[in-house]
Amino acid sequence: MRTLISLLVANALMLSASAYANDVDIQRDSLNKTDAQKIAELKQQLVDINDELDDINNRVDKNERHTALDRIEITGDFRTKVHSLHYQDVTWNPAINVDFNDFGAKAMSGEFGMPDDAxxxxxxxxxxxxxxxxxFQNGQLQGNLPYVLSPKSVQDIDNDLYYTTRLRLNLKAKVWxxxxxxxxxxxxxxxxxxxxVQVFDSWRSFTMDGTNSGNPSGDWLRVERAYFDWKNINGSPLYLSIGRRPSTYGPPTQYRENEKRGGTPSGHLVNFNFDGATMGYHLSDITGVEGQVVRFCYGQGFESQWGNGEMFGDIVTKDTHLxxxxxxxxxxxxxxxxxxxFGAKDVNDGFKGTMAFPTQLAEIFAPTMYQDMQKFEDFNFVTRVQxxxxxxxxxxxxIGFAREEDNDVKWFVSGGWTRADGNGNAGMFGGMLTDAVFEAQLNADSSEIIMMPSAAEENDAKDGYGIYVGVQIPAPYGxxxxxxxxxSEYWTPFTQAQDDPIGSKxxxxxxxxxxxxxFDINPRMFIKLAGLYYDFEYTGxxxxxxxxxxxxxxxxxxxxSMLPVVDTAYDVNASLTVNF
Incomplete structure (x- = not known):
């Protein structure tokens, strides 16, 4: 019995073990199948997550790039232009106005040595x-008389093909x-x-801070404008702007440029780079007159000390404030x-800049240097001037008025007035709209008589005026x-940065x-054919x-005239402009 029970228990245990083993195998198979599915599902989830992360990264990168680009917006224009320039009766007849009474007194006193001493x-x-x-010996030289420096020359000059390229990049950024x-x-x-650097044959050929945006220089970018605008200060119509302000291509000159208003001041009076500040107030919020704004503008046109050798203590010029x-x-x-x-206080007889000294003036004013220059006929030394x-x-x-009619006809009229109030001082090229009076002096080693400007011929105020009218009419294709x-004779606006090659018209x-x-090629591209005719009545x-x-x-x-003078001239030109 005990044996039977033992056998039954053993058999039961075997059956139980076998059943358990079979159940474990089934569970193991089920578990293996579940794990494989889970692993596959996890792998798919990882793939989906990676795809989603890539999509998020792409969107984030795009937003970051967009945000970065939003911080500074770049637009611009590219213009290539060809001119045919022609000048008639270009005359060079240099002389200086010498005080011969002063010369005679100094000569008779023996200050310049004895005439019989060679x-x-x-x-x-x-x-x-x-x-x-x-x-002089015949007593014919008395008072202030011209002292001719070189024989007169008259000629016509043609520059049949003159090409230029202009690139302008506009930068904008929202700060707040x-x-x-x-x-x-x-x-x-x-x-x-x-x-x-250009050979100094006219005031236009003188490269300086105020005109370098409109004076062809080279293949480098210059900062024509850089300023900030602070608008609606404390919620008011008041605004402030400081920097290298937009003072070129103001109204109504934008029409001939086929542009929007480019500068704040009247383009008839000002086309000149200025560093300064503007404080304005939108009066339209009070008066109800659309677009009514009053501005106070301040700028500095010349720095008299920094960079001028001020540490030597011999500066006589002053800062020019406007x-x-x-x-x-x-x-x-x-x-x-x-x-x-507006007004300009303490105007000097020039600006800081660079030029190539002309051989013709070296022969007159620097004979010793001129002798050396003969060895290098085509060389002109570059000098910094002030x-x-x-x-x-x-x-x-x-005062200027412009109107744009419903039929797209645009017209304008502008009148300008200038006053030059001289103080009696003068440099080599003259004083304020007056010539210099030269006096004879000995040079540093007392070996040579030289002529130096001593004062201006006149110091009274001189008024000038200018008028400017125009019309623009729709035509086929443009x-x-x-x-x-x-x-007029004394008309003197600040428009020297205008890029007309003959000179600011x-x-x-x-x-x-x-x-x-x-001719409008498309909304962002146009061709311009133009002709300008100049009839100069007065020099300078x-x-x-x-x-x-x-x-x-x-x-x-x-x-x-110390510099060449043009009687009449004309400029026939064609340009292609692309805005981007």
Whole structure:
């Protein structure tokens, strides 16, 4: 019995073990199958998660890039232009106005040595200028008289093909809800030329801070504009802007450029790079007149000390400060009326800049250097120049009106006034719209008589005026424009940065007529065909330095000019502009 029970228990245990083993195998198979499914599902989930992460990363990267680009927006324009330039009766008839009474007194006193001593400065001068010696001995040289420096030359000059390229990059950035930054980088160059320095044959050829955006220089970008705008200060209509302000291509000059308003002040009075500040107030919030804004503008046009060798303690020039008001009386999208009034305090007889010294002037003013220059006929040394004295103050004012009709006809009229208030000082090229009076002096080693400017001929105030009118009419494939401007004898606006190669047409003392046809290729591309004709009545267009002479008198030889003078000129040009 015990044996039977043992066998039954053993058999039961075996059956139980077998059943348990079978159950474990079934569970193991089930578990293995479940794990495989779970692993497969986990793998798929990982794939899905990775895909989702990649999608999120792509979206984040795109947003980050978009945010970064939003912080600074870049637009611009590219223009290539060809001119055919022609100048008639280009006359060079240089002379200086010498105080011969002073010269005679010094010569008679023996200050310049004895005339019978061949080695004396006086004898050397008389030997080099026999006609001057004869006139002096005959008593013909009295008072202030022209001292001719070189024989007169008259010629026509043609530059049949003159190419330029201009690239401008506009920068914008939102700093805060009511604060923004704006800037413009400009490259303006002649084809095949990046020297950056021109031979000084006119005031336009002088490269300086205020005009480098409109003066072809080279294949580098310059900062034409860089400023911030702080609007709605404390929730008011008041705003403030400081930096290299937009003071070029102001109204109504934007029409001939086929652009929106480019600068704050009147383009008839100002086209010049300025560093300064503007505080404005939107009067339209009070008056209800659309677009009515009043602005007070301040700027500095010249730094007299830094970089001028001030540590030697011989600086006589002063900083030039500018200030005034610019008022948009109405600006409703159809009608635009603007008033401008400002002044420039302590204007000097030039600016800091660089130039290539012309051989012709070296022969006159630096004979020793000129002898060395003969060994290098085509070389002109580059020099940094700066003004020599403060010559007075200037004031400018104007009123301009423009209207855009419903039929897309646009027209404008602008009147300007300038006043030059001289102080009696003068440099080599003159004082404030007056010539310099030169006096004879001995050089540093008392071996040579040299002529140095001592004072201005006049120091009274001189008023000038200018008018500027134009119309733009829709035409097949684009628009046609006609413009005319005139400047009087003493007309002296600050438009030297205008990029007309013959010279700023709006600074011309005389007449300028312009006609153009703009062909719209697409909304961001156009071709412009244009022609400008200049009829200069007075010399010195675009500069307050020196007395304006009648051009006809200079050509006839009865008046003089230190720099070449143009009688008439014309510019036929074609350009292609792309905005991006």
């Amino acid at each position: 080695n004396s400065p006086l004898a050397k001068m008389m030997a080099a200028n026999p006609n001057l010696a004869t006139a 809800d009511n604060v923004s930054f704006a800037g413009r980088l400009s490259m303006f160059k002649n084809w095949g030329d990046s020297t950056g 200030g005034g008001f610019n008022i948009d009386v109405v600006n409703d999208g159809k009608n635009f009326l603007q008033l401008t009034l 003004p020599s004295d403060v010559i007075g103050d200037m004031f400018l004012g104007g 628009k046609v424009g006609l413009e005319y401007n005139y400047g 709006l600074a011309t003392r005389g007449h300028v007529a312009e006609a153009y046809y703009m 267009s675009g500069t307050p330095v020196g007395k304006p002479q009648k051009v006809d008198d200079v050509v006839a030889g009865t008046a003089y």
